[in-house]
Amino acid sequence: DTGVSQNPRHKITKRGQNVTFRCDPISEHNRLYWYRQTLGQGPEFLTYFQNEAQLEKSRLLSDRFSAERPKGSFSTLEIQRTEQGDSAMYLCASSSTTDTQYFGPGTRLTVL
């Protein structure tokens, strides 16, 4: 069973640019989560999907952020008009009905 994969692993962008990250969950996991982690802090929840439905969003997810999971498999997280404060590690996790979440390696975003 392959784990959760995330691409790219690193992204450097200029302020104001749009970026998109991809997460491929463990196969047959119907739940997918996005978290954000800034330096020295624990991960913070952003949003959660069950199959293709986005069921919960954190207030951290401003209107510049959008997440999709169009066919209930992989998911994308897009940040529009990036700001320096968006610099962080973006983590994806997936789970099945046992509810234990398994994390991917993360995408580290640096906004210059």
Place this chain on the structure above:
Amino acid sequence: DAKTTQPTSMDCAEGRAANLPCNHSTISGNEYVYWYRQIHSQGPQYIIHGLKNNETNEMASLIITEDRKSSTLILPHATLRDTAVYYCIVRAGVGIKAAGNKLTFGGGTRVLVKP
């Protein structure tokens, strides 16, 4: 989800058992205790979870007090590769509609295993 309290950091000697405490005095009856760890620049790694009974797997043991207000994660023979930040998280289990599904991470315990 109930809040957890963990020591900020601790050291342990390679080859010895590492005992990581966690307080969760406001835990509810339907809430589980989960442990994850995060090695530098990697995603969090699931270790173990439990509800009431003690649990053991290939990575660690979880001891939960009878009143469930605290727990201890035990790494039986710490190695240098166990150096990481360890997070204790309390959350409701599957099927609890009001709980939401997110994990709420605190600051964790920074564990340094020394040779």
